[in-house]
Amino acid sequence: MTGRSTVARRAALVVVGAVFAVPILAMVAFSLRSADGTGHDLGHWRAIVDPENERAYRNLVEGVTNSLVLAGASAALVLVLLVPAVVLVHLRYPRLVRPLEFVSLVPITVPAIVLVVGLAPVYSVVARVAGSGAWTLALAYGVTVLPYAYRAIQADLASTDLRTLAEASRTLGSGWLRTMALVVVPSLRRGLLAAAFITVAVVLGEYTIASLLNRVNLQTALVQVSRSDPFAAVIFALLALLFAFVLLVVVGRVGSIGTARPVLPGRDRARRSRTAPRKALS
Amino acid sequence: MTTLTEGARRASSVRDGAVPTRVRRRPAAWWGLTPFALYVVLFLVVPCAIALGTGFVSSDGAPTLSGLAALGDPVVLRAFGSSALVSGVTAVVGALVGAVVCWGLTALRPDGVVRSLIDSAASVLAQFGGVMLAFAFTATIGIQGVVTQLLLTRAGVDIFAGGVWFYQVPGLLLPYAYFQVPLMVIVFMPAVTGLKPQWQEAVATLGGTARQHLFRVVVPVLAPAFVGSLLLLFANAFSSYATAAALISQGSQIVPLQIRAALVSETVLGREGVAGVLALGMVVVMVVLMTLYSLLQRRTERWQR
Numbered sequence: 001m002t003g004r005s006t007v008a009r010r011a012a013l014v015v016v017g018a019v020f021a022v023p024i025l026a027m028v029a030f031s032l033r034s035a036d037g038t039g040h041d042l043g044h045w046r047a048i049v050d051p052e053n054e055r056a057y058r059n060l061v062e063g064v065t066n067s068l069v070l071a072g073a074s075a076a077l078v079l080v081l082l083v084p085a086v087v088l089v090h091l092r093y094p095r096l097v098r099p100l101e102f103v104s105l106v107p108i109t110v111p112a113i114v115l116v117v118g119l120a121p122v123y124s125v126v127a128r129v130a131g132s133g134a135w136t137l138a139l140a141y142g143v144t145v146l147p148y149a150y151r152a153i154q155a156d157l158a159s160t161d162l163r164t165l166a167e168a169s170r171t172l173g174s175g176w177l178r179t180m181a182l183v184v185v186p187s188l189r190r191g192l193l194a195a196a197f198i199t200v201a202v203v204l205g206e207y208t209i210a211s212l213l214n215r216v217n218l219q220t221a222l223v224q225v226s227r228s229d230p231f232a233a234v235i236f237a238l239l240a241l242l243f244a245f246v247l248l249v250v251v252g253r254v255g256s257i258g259t260a261r262p263v264l265p266g267r268d269r270a271r272r273s274r275t276a277p278r279k280a281l282s
Numbered sequence: 283m284t285t286l287t288e289g290a291r292r293a294s295s296v297r298d299g300a301v302p303t304r305v306r307r308r309p310a311a312w313w314g315l316t317p318f319a320l321y322v323v324l325f326l327v328v329p330c331a332i333a334l335g336t337g338f339v340s341s342d343g344a345p346t347l348s349g350l351a352a353l354g355d356p357v358v359l360r361a362f363g364s365s366a367l368v369s370g371v372t373a374v375v376g377a378l379v380g381a382v383v384c385w386g387l388t389a390l391r392p393d394g395v396v397r398s399l400i401d402s403a404a405s406v407l408a409q410f411g412g413v414m415l416a417f418a419f420t421a422t423i424g425i426q427g428v429v430t431q432l433l434l435t436r437a438g439v440d441i442f443a444g445g446v447w448f449y450q451v452p453g454l455l456l457p458y459a460y461f462q463v464p465l466m467v468i469v470f471m472p473a474v475t476g477l478k479p480q481w482q483e484a485v486a487t488l489g490g491t492a493r494q495h496l497f498r499v500v501v502p503v504l505a506p507a508f509v510g511s512l513l514l515l516f517a518n519a520f521s522s523y524a525t526a527a528a529l530i531s532q533g534s535q536i537v538p539l540q541i542r543a544a545l546v547s548e549t550v551l552g553r554e555g556v557a558g559v560l561a562l563g564m565v566v567v568m569v570v571l572m573t574l575y576s577l578l579q580r581r582t583e584r585w586q587r
Contacts, residue, residue: 009389013400016383016463020407023418023460026428030421077321085318088311103322109572110330111521113538114561117336117545118329143325148409205410207524212545219413223528226417234421237414244410248402 024241031235044231056229060236063221066134070217071200073138078149078199079192081142086153087184091166104150107143112208115143123213137217140209145202149195156191190254197251201244334565336558349555353563358540362563364451365536369519372458377512379459380466384474387467392475404464411461412524419457420529424448451535457525462515469514473507473582510578517571521564537564 032040047053082104089096107115119140126136165187169179185192207219218240226233337349352358390397407415422429425446433439447453477500485495523538534543537560544557 006389009386012382013386013389016379016386020460020463022429023415023422026422027418029428030426081318081321084314088314092311093315103326106326106330108517109568110326110333110565111523111568113521113523113541114333114564114568115326115329117541117557117561118331118333119325120545121332122325122329139321139325142321143329146326201406201410205412205414207413207527211527212542219524222413222417226420226528230417230420230426234417237417241406241410241414244406245402248405249399252398252402 024238027234027238031231031238033231045235048232048235057225057232059216060221060225060232063216063218066137066216067204067218069135070138070141070206071203073135074141074145074203075196075199077138077142078145078195082146082149083153083188083192083195084180086150086157087162087180087188090157091163101150101154104146107146112144112206113212115140116209116212119209120213134215134217137210137213137215138203140213141199141203141206144206144209145199148198148202152195152198153188153191156188156194160187162187193254194251197247197254201247204240204244333558333561337555337562338558339555349559350562352556352559358537358560358563361535361537361540365520365538368451368454368458368536369516371455372462372519373512373515375459376462376466376515377470377508380463380470380511380515381508383463383467384471387471388474400467404467406464408461408465408468412522413528415457415460416525416528419453419460420448423456449530449532453529454526454536457529458519458522461522461525462519465515465518466511470507470511473504473511477503506578506581510575510582513571513575513578517568517575520571521568 029040031044032042033044034041035043048057085100089100123136123140126139130136162184165183166179169183170176174182204218206217207223209215210217211220211223218236222233222236222240225236337352338345338347339349387397387400390400411418419427421427423441424430425442425448430441433441442448481499482495485491485499490498521538523542526536526539527542530539534540541557541560541564544560
C-alpha cells in the first residue's frame, strides 16, 4: 500500500513540476530566438555583454546597482533595529512579545500598494532631511521585510535556550554589549543569516514602492527595458530569478552547516523541522 | 534621562547587590527598543495613518466623509469585483493544486536535497516573482510567446482568436495561479507534516479502514488549515500589484491598479483623496481576511505540537 501511494505522490510532484517548468523554459527559449525570428542562437545573450550596447543598458545597470545598495542597507537596518528589539523583548520583556509580533506582522495586512499611498508624503520629508539618494528607499523596505525577518529570527530564538545563555554570560560579569556580541549573535547566527538573505531576496524583487515613488531599482529598470528590448528584460529576469533561487537554497541549507556546538541528534532534528517550514512565512 | 536618574535614586535606596545591574538595565532597554519603536512609528504607523486618513480630509483640510462616496462609484465597484474574482479563482486553484503538491512532498525525505530545492523554488516564485512572472508569461502566452506561436504554427490554434485577453483581467489568472500554488505549499505544508503516522496506526488498531482514516482524521484535522490558507491566498492575490502593473499598462481593471491611477493623477482637482479611500477599502478587506486567518491558524496549531 505504501509503495503504490509513494509512486502516486511522486507522480503528482512530477506532473505539477513539469507544468511549472513551462514558463521558465519558455523564457529560455524566448531569449534564444535569433534576431531574424527564424531560428535560435545566442545573439541576445551576447548583446547583453556587448560593450556597444552599454548606453542602452545604462538604466539597467543603475537599477541593479541601486537594488544591491538597497538590499545591503535594508539587511543592515533589520539587523541593527529589529534584532536588538526582538532579543531584548525575548530576554527581558516577555510581556511585549505579543505586541512586537503584532507590529511585525502588520505589513502583511497593509500591503505595499496601500503603504505607498502614505509613504509618498513621508518621503517628501525624507528627501528634505536625508536627500534623495537611492539608499533612502531602504527605510521603506525595512518595513516591508519586517514579517519575513521577524519570523526567521523568532524561529531560531524559539529553538535556542538564549535566556540561560545570556543569564550565564551576565553572571560571569559581561555587560549587555558583550553578551550581545559574544553570546546572542553567535547563538542566533542561523536566524540572523536567514533574515538577512530573505531581506535581500525580497528587496531585489520589490517593484511596487519603487515604481510609485518614481525611484529606479532592478525591477523598475526591467519594466522600462522590456518596452524597447523584451529579450534583454527576459534574460535579466531569468538571471535574477536564478540568483534569488540560489540565495534561498543557501538559506534552506544554513540549518545544516556550522553545527560546531555539540547538539543531541534528536534535538537537532526537532530544531530543523521547526525552523524549516516557517523560515519563509507567508 | 529622567528614567536613568529615577532608577539610580530608587536603586540607591534599596541598598543591595542589585544596584549596578539595575542602573545598567535601563540604558540597554532604551538602546534596544527605542530606535526600533521610533522607526516603526515613522515608517509604518505614520504612512498607515496618512494612507487611511487622507480619505477623510477634504481638499481645504476640513474633515469630511464625502470622500467615501468614491467607494460607491460604479468603476471602483467593478474594480473590487474584478479583484475579488481574480483572487477567488486563483486562490481556489492555488489551494487545490498546492494541497496536491503538499501531499506529494510527503513522499520525499523532509531533510533531503530535492525537498530543500522545492522549498526554495516555492519561496522564489511566491515572494520574489512579481514583475518577472509577468515577463515569464509574456514569453509563454503573450502574442509573441513561445507556446502561443507553437500552437499557431504547429497546431493551427490561435489562442487569441476571440481577442487578445492576455493584457486584460483574464490574463492575470495564469500568472497569479503561478505564484499562488507555491504560497499554498509554504503555508499548508506545516499542517500536513503535523499529521502523525501514529493516528493512522491508531485507526488501524481500532479496526478502521484507510478511507475512515482519511475522512474521520485527516480531513477534519486539515480543514481549518486548508480554509485558512485559502483566505491567505485570497488576500495575497487581492493585494499584489507588481505582476498586474507589469502586464496591464493601460486601464485600471483591479483595485491596486485603481490606486496606481489615483496616485499618478493625484493633482487632478477633486481626486485628491481617492487613493486614500481605495487604500482604506482594501485594508478593510485585508483586515477581515487576516482576522479570520489568524483565528483558523490558532485552531490549526493545536495539532502541530
